[in-house]
Amino acid sequence: MVARITRELLARCQELNTQINGLDAELRVLVRAQAPALLAIPGCGVLSAAVIIGETAGVHRFGSRARFARFTGTAPVPVWSGASAGKVRLNRGGNRDMNCALHTIAITQARQGVGPGSSYIAKQTERGKDTTAALRLLRRRLSDTVFTALRTDQHVIARPATTLAEAA
Secondary structure (H helix, E strand, O other): OHHHHHHHHHHHHHHHHHHHHHHHHHHHHHHHHHOHHHHOOOOOOHHHHHHHHHHHOOHHHOOOHHHHHHHHOOOOEEEOOOOOOOEEEOOOOOOHHHHHHHHHHHHHHHHHOOOOHHHHHHHHHHOOOOHHHHHHHHHHHHHHHHHHHHHHOHHHHOOOOOOHHHHO
């Protein structure tokens, strides 16, 4: 009985894995057609790029990098209590899915040494920031990079959505 259930579960896992790979291939074609500059950012995978494209719904809505950062939840929130002027805290607002995608890119850059993230974290740590604060700063910096990449791809994104046959 246990062996049969294990075989069935294994077969189901293989089916799901095949389905995931197929969807990933479809998504890769669509994202590559919509935002090649976004995929060129080190650490930005297909799923993160798809979330960013979907949640942004056109970068033309944002007049500046600061407005985009506010939307993504990466803009710092000032904390001025008494003599602690100049301190900032984590922004709990903004689009949490976008923030999660940026966090994934930041973690990939910082931990796997892909792109400038690990050197930026090291530089911020040398300046006295803890790792959490350094990651928050890296996410803000990545927000600016993503905004620039989306602006670069804006002419591509403004086109009507292509089908898989046209994109391939």
